[in-house]
Amino acid sequence: xxxxxxxxxxxxxxxxxxxxxxxxxxxxxxxxxxxxxxxxxxxxxxxxxxxxxxxxxxxxxxxxxxxxxxxxxxxxxxxxxxxxxxxxxxxxxxxxxxxxxxxxxxxxxxxxxxxxxxxxxxxxxxxxxxxxxxxxxxxxxxxxxxxxxxxxxxxxxxxxxxxxxxxxxxxxxxxxxxxxxxxxxxxxxxxxxxxxxxxxxxxxxxxxxxxxxxxxxxxxxxxxxxxxxxxxxxxxxxxxxxxxxxxxxxxxxxxxxxxxxxxxxxxxxxxxxxxxxxxxxxxxxxxxxxxxxxxxxxxxxxxxxxxxxxx
Amino acid sequence: xxxxxxxxxxxxxxxxxxxxxxxxxxxxxxxxxxxxxxxxxxxxxxxxxxxxxxxxxxxxxxxxxxxxxxxxxxxxxxxxxxxxxxxxxxxxxxxxxxxxxxxxxxxxxxxxxxxxxxxxxxxxxxxxxxxxxxxxxxxxxxxxxxxxxxxxxxxxxxxxxxxxxxxxxxxxxxxxxxxxxxxxxxxxxxxxxxxxxxxxxxxxxxxxxxxxxxxxxxxxxxxxxxxxxxxxxxxxxxxxxxxxxxxxxxxxxxxxxxxxxxxxxxxxxxxxxxxxxx
Numbered sequence: 001x002x003x004x005x006x007x008x009x010x011x012x013x014x015x016x017x018x019x020x021x022x023x024x025x026x027x028x029x030x031x032x033x034x035x036x037x038x039x040x041x042x043x044x045x046x047x048x049x050x051x052x053x054x055x056x057x058x059x060x061x062x063x064x065x066x067x068x069x070x071x072x073x074x075x076x077x078x079x080x081x082x083x084x085x086x087x088x089x090x091x092x093x094x095x096x097x098x099x100x101x102x103x104x105x106x107x108x109x110x111x112x113x114x115x116x117x118x119x120x121x122x123x124x125x126x127x128x129x130x131x132x133x134x135x136x137x138x139x140x141x142x143x144x145x146x147x148x149x150x151x152x153x154x155x156x157x158x159x160x161x162x163x164x165x166x167x168x169x170x171x172x173x174x175x176x177x178x179x180x181x182x183x184x185x186x187x188x189x190x191x192x193x194x195x196x197x198x199x200x201x202x203x204x205x206x207x208x209x210x211x212x213x214x215x216x217x218x219x220x221x222x223x224x225x226x227x228x229x230x231x232x233x234x235x236x237x238x239x240x241x242x243x244x245x246x247x248x249x250x251x252x253x254x255x256x257x258x259x260x261x262x263x264x265x266x267x268x269x270x271x272x273x274x275x276x277x278x279x280x281x282x283x284x285x286x287x288x289x290x291x292x293x294x295x296x297x298x299x300x301x302x303x304x305x306x307x308x309x310x311x
Numbered sequence: 312x313x314x315x316x317x318x319x320x321x322x323x324x325x326x327x328x329x330x331x332x333x334x335x336x337x338x339x340x341x342x343x344x345x346x347x348x349x350x351x352x353x354x355x356x357x358x359x360x361x362x363x364x365x366x367x368x369x370x371x372x373x374x375x376x377x378x379x380x381x382x383x384x385x386x387x388x389x390x391x392x393x394x395x396x397x398x399x400x401x402x403x404x405x406x407x408x409x410x411x412x413x414x415x416x417x418x419x420x421x422x423x424x425x426x427x428x429x430x431x432x433x434x435x436x437x438x439x440x441x442x443x444x445x446x447x448x449x450x451x452x453x454x455x456x457x458x459x460x461x462x463x464x465x466x467x468x469x470x471x472x473x474x475x476x477x478x479x480x481x482x483x484x485x486x487x488x489x490x491x492x493x494x495x496x497x498x499x500x501x502x503x504x505x506x507x508x509x510x511x512x513x514x515x516x517x518x519x520x521x522x523x524x525x526x527x528x529x530x531x532x533x534x535x536x537x538x539x540x541x542x543x544x545x546x547x548x549x550x551x552x553x554x555x556x557x558x559x560x561x562x563x564x565x566x567x568x569x570x571x572x573x574x575x576x577x578x579x580x581x582x583x584x585x586x587x588x589x
Contacts, residue, residue: 041492041493041494041495042462042463042464042491042492042495043462182489182490184353184354184519185519185520186353209492209493209494210493211493211564212564215564239564249494250493250494251564253493253494253496253497253498254493254497254522254564255496255497255520255522255523255525255526256522256564257564258526259496259497259500259501259523259526260497260501261494261497261498261501262494262497262498
């Protein structure tokens with residue numbers, strides 16, 4: 001059975017200009033101890049999807065569909081029930097540690113917060129455990145570090161602290177939102193290494209636009225564009241043999257592939273293009289792409305794509 | 312175009328017992344007109360400080376910078392102000408390099424309002440803005456928006472439009488795509504390339520990503536601990552500086568062949584780093 005089963009999930013935001021369809025009919029499954037990557041460009045709805053699963057969405061969000069976690073529909077839980085699950089069962093590594101950490105709280109206290117809440121530890125025991133967790137994410141001098149503030153940590157160290165907070169209560173499912181953003185190559189590899197280690201017996205959904213990181217860490221990937229999943233499959237099937245013109249374009253825009261940009265801009269999520277959402281930017285667009293919306297079809301074993309070229 | 316002789320910048324701290332950080336420590340090189348020089352190095356090696364020194368955004372401790380034959384390290388503020396429009400900088404983070412309280416249009420119009428391009432009528436300014444906005448691939452509707460209403464990629468386009476409004480000869484691009492994602496990065500960099508060719512700009516392109524620098528540059532300078540250790544044609548640097556390439560870890564998706572290269576695998580790299588931490 002799948003640990004997480006997202007079925008026909010919609011997340012819409014009403015705004016003055018209209019309804020922003022940030023996540024539109026998304027289906028996504030994650031098995032036990034599987035690492036899944038969610039890739040796509042900025043503004044395609046990756047983070048909103050992650051936030052929707054852990055239900056940290058803005059209160060104005062309109063959500064539909066089902067998010068089954070171990071068979072329970074998270075959308076039917078009360079706020080109280082969700083709170084007891086969040087951090088304990090499902091935890092999230094938020095984007096951008098510099099702004100996500102509380103600047104006026106000691107790092108140790110921020111890790112201990114979850115421990116005291118979910119495991120009922122007292123102050124001293126929580127601090128002790130916080131030191132152990134800091135050690136487990138390879139922070140040297142954890143005993144001194146636990147009493148320091150976030151500004152005393154480097155970018156890579158802060159990312160480690162974020163991971164430590166997320167691991168505090170030993171959750172079985174982790175959502176990591178761009179954990180390697182803004183880190184230099186060496187630090188990035190250390191974080192990748194660490195994430196690999198800590199997720200050995202856990203499931204993770206990693207949101208990223210760094211395809212290299214995805215190849216190193218993920219078993220399967222989902223490619224997202226304008227609120228929809230366009231392609232899914234095993235990581236090397238998708239990135240080694242991309243089918244959707246968007247996935248191909250995305251890979252070709254990497255520096256090591258010649259920096260060839262995809263023409264045009266990503267579409268508005270209020271009024272997405274009719275038919276295939278990618279057709280205005282697509283080189284292979286046919287007449288039918290303008291009017292008909294393609295369905296996800298399995299092209300190869302476990303490799304599905306939303307494109308008429310493979311229908 | 313640019314000549315740098317034995318440039319140094321030491322930052323000092325401490326009141327009685329002085330500690331010096333030698334960010335840039337005796338650097339000499341030149342950049343020809345119309346050339347792109349790539350500047351690579353690990354983070355903290357002094358790349359950004361060097362870039363800022365070239366525009367005299369920080370005062371050098373010693374050394375000379377000749378810009379088109381003029382020693383800008385000796386210029387008085389007033390003369391410096393006169394020469395500054397000819398050199399501009401693209402900063403790392405586009406969102407924080409724009410004034411949040413200025414509309415995009417006002418932002419691009421600022422060089423005109425300051426009279427850098429001679430006296431222009433309001434209508435002429437508006438025409439120029441529309442032209443520039445079009446050149447960098449934005450829509451006219453963006454003119455009345457504020458920076459926070461645009462994405463990072465769009466804001467970097469605004470920065471480019473403003474720089475083009477000044478029409479400089481020399482641009483320092485300090486990791487202009489560090490905060491952007493892959494596909495937007497490709498858009499912005501190809502835009503910079505196009506503009507460079509069209510306006511015959513001279514460029515110093517700072518990055519820690521070897522693959523990016525390879526694409527953008529004619530020559531590459533390698534910086535380590537405040538010094539330039541090597542400066543040569545792109546392919547020669549790739550031949551002789553394998554250590555840097557394996558530092559940045561070859562992408563498994565790379566189109567280039569690195570057959571005879573001893574690439575540090577991820578796990579090796581992890582243990583190597585752990586060892587050095589101890």
